[in-house]
Amino acid sequence: MSDFASLGLSDWLIQQCKQMGISKPTPIQENCVPPILEGRDCMGCAKTGSGKTAAFVLPVLQKLSEDPYGIYCLVLTPTRELAYQIAEQFRVLGKPMGLRDCIIVGGMDMIKQALELSKKPHIVVATPGRLADHIRSSDTFSIKKIQFLILDEADRLLEQGCADFTKDLEVILGAVPAKRQTLLFSATLTDTLQELKAIAMNQPFFWESKSEVRTVEELDQRFILTPEKVKDAYLVHLIQKFQDEHDDWSIMIFTSTCKNCQILTMMLQKFNFPTISLHSMMKQKQRFANLSMFKSSVYKILIATDVASRGLDIPTVQVVINHNTPGLPKTYIHRVGRTARAGRHGVSITLVTQYDIHLVHSIEENTQTKLKEYPVEEKEVLKILTQVNVTRRECEIQLESTDFDEKKEINKRKQIILEGKDPDMEAKRKAELEKLKGKKRRFKDKIQETIQNKQYGMQKKKLMKTVQGLV
Numbered sequence: 001m002s003d004f005a006s007l008g009l010s011d012w013l014i015q016q017c018k019q020m021g022i023s024k025p026t027p028i029q030e031n032c033v034p035p036i037l038e039g040r041d042c043m044g045c046a047k048t049g050s051g052k053t054a055a056f057v058l059p060v061l062q063k064l065s066e067d068p069y070g071i072y073c074l075v076l077t078p079t080r081e082l083a084y085q086i087a088e089q090f091r092v093l094g095k096p097m098g099l100r101d102c103i104i105v106g107g108m109d110m111i112k113q114a115l116e117l118s119k120k121p122h123i124v125v126a127t128p129g130r131l132a133d134h135i136r137s138s139d140t141f142s143i144k145k146i147q148f149l150i151l152d153e154a155d156r157l158l159e160q161g162c163a164d165f166t167k168d169l170e171v172i173l174g175a176v177p178a179k180r181q182t183l184l185f186s187a188t189l190t191d192t193l194q195e196l197k198a199i200a201m202n203q204p205f206f207w208e209s210k211s212e213v214r215t216v217e218e219l220d221q222r223f224i225l226t227p228e229k230v231k232d233a234y235l236v237h238l239i240q241k242f243q244d245e246h247d248d249w250s251i252m253i254f255t256s257t258c259k260n261c262q263i264l265t266m267m268l269q270k271f272n273f274p275t276i277s278l279h280s281m282m283k284q285k286q287r288f289a290n291l292s293m294f295k296s297s298v299y300k301i302l303i304a305t306d307v308a309s310r311g312l313d314i315p316t317v318q319v320v321i322n323h324n325t326p327g328l329p330k331t332y333i334h335r336v337g338r339t340a341r342a343g344r345h346g347v348s349i350t351l352v353t354q355y356d357i358h359l360v361h362s363i364e365e366n367t368q369t370k371l372k373e374y375p376v377e378e379k380e381v382l383k384i385l386t387q388v389n390v391t392r393r394e395c396e397i398q399l400e401s402t403d404f405d406e407k408k409e410i411n412k413r414k415q416i417i418l419e420g421k422d423p424d425m426e427a428k429r430k431a432e433l434e435k436l437k438g439k440k441r442r443f444k445d446k447i448q449e450t451i452q453n454k455q456y457g458m459q460k461k462k463l464m465k466t467v468q469g470l471v
């Protein structure tokens with residue numbers, strides 16, 4: 001394995017790495033830093049926790065220190081928390097050169113951000129939505145001269161999921177220069193390779209870690225088969241066990257919806273577990289505060305939706321529990337990748353109902369790993385089942401008495417407004433669509449009924465003829 005000096009990095013950067021406890025490059029750094037320094041576009045795909053961030057931060061800082069100006073580099077990333085984490089790496093490694101960065105994410109003061117952008121920071125780290133808003137609404141800054149465009153978690157940025165970034169990306173790509181270096185990184189690049197190649201036009205250098213297995217060796221991957229109604233009892237039992245058996249422990253729990261995230265948090269708090277949550281229905285300041293309290297071990301359990309499944313680097317996390325089996329292997333890879341990072345050991349436990357077994361098979365096939373059953377004393381789980389389910393019901397009732405669902409509705413309306421549509425018109429359009437669908441369904445049912453009646457009529461006639469023939 002080579003050292004950082006042989007990759008072409010300056011002494012001051014190598015010293016800075018040492019201060020962070022980084023002395024030898026990881027394979028992705030070893031393979032991607034030199035071509036980036038040569039000026040090539042780069043697509044890097046390596047397992048979770050393998051140092052992809054430094055693989056782009058280091059060469060950018062090297063080049064920036066040779067010819068510093070602002071705005072030199074734009075980094076796009078799918079979540080706000082990740083933007084802060086990336087900016088922090090730039091800030092720490094770039095301290096000796098007086099690096100100035102700026103973070104542009106939703107949920108924070110837009111005017112403050114516009115002011116910071118106008119001061120020409122060296123590095124801008126942004127989520128696509130908010131940056132596109134700035135580009136649309138302001139001419140006090142320009143990204144026309146950037147040298148580097150970086151898409152971290154690049155496949156997620158191009159995915160058309162619930163948070164669809166494609167329109168915002170179009171705006172951003174229209175504002176950056178064609179002559180630039182484009183760097184794309186993720187642990188799961190290969191699924192969207194063709195789309196990504198179109199963004200990195202400059203015959204990109206592509207590097208992928210060789211291993212067939214897509215999760216890290218140090219991760220012990222387990223599952224528990226459970227009926228839906230017993231899931232929460234298993235969860236409480238698992239946490240109790242970890243708390244009893246370990247002095248220093250930290251768990252991330254993933255669930256599919258904001259509401260369930262909230263209910264589970266309330267429920268675990270009622271059992272006196274030091275629990276906190278992170279989901280998109282929380283105010284941004286609360287999201288940051290909760291994450292920071294979890295990182296500093298004030299709270300030992302973080303319950304989150306997939307807003308926290310990518311990129312977050314919290315070395316203390318020893319266990320990841322999937323309260324629901326992820327529908328996509330990719331989501332599974334990122335979720336369980338929150339533990340066993342940078343050579344550490346970790347455990348992941350996925351709660352699987354009888355309806356999710358096919359999902360486990362597809363995860364196993366995709367990751368080339370077999371999940372092993374996690375041994376649990378079922379008697380112990382059954383002992384707490386009623387108490388857990390009663391507590392959950394109490395929390396559900398408590399949440400219903402708050403304005404949680406109402407807030408969700410308001411958030412939906414806000415989103416529609418941000419998309420430039422009228423929420424009332426949208427609601428009307430949806431209702432009309434439903435009506436039309438209902439009409440179509442009734443029409444289909446009627447046809448079906450007529451066909452059946454006809455068939456029945458023909459059968460009846462045939463039967464009568466046979467009977468008459470017999471008489």
Ligand SMILES: Nc1ncnc2c1ncn2[C@@H]1O[C@H](COP(=O)(O)OP(=O)(O)OP(=O)(O)O)[C@@H](O)[C@H]1O
Pocket residue numbers: 021022023024025026029046047048049050051052053054186187310311312313315337341342
């Ligand atoms: N060369 C290195 N030696 C030791 N530790 C390193 C090295 N490079 C990075 N690290 C550390 O490894 C951890 C994981 O790095 P990073 O967050 O960049 O992973 P990643 O590959 O981006 O993971 P993910 O796919 O989950 O986003 C960080 O704490 C980082 O400081």
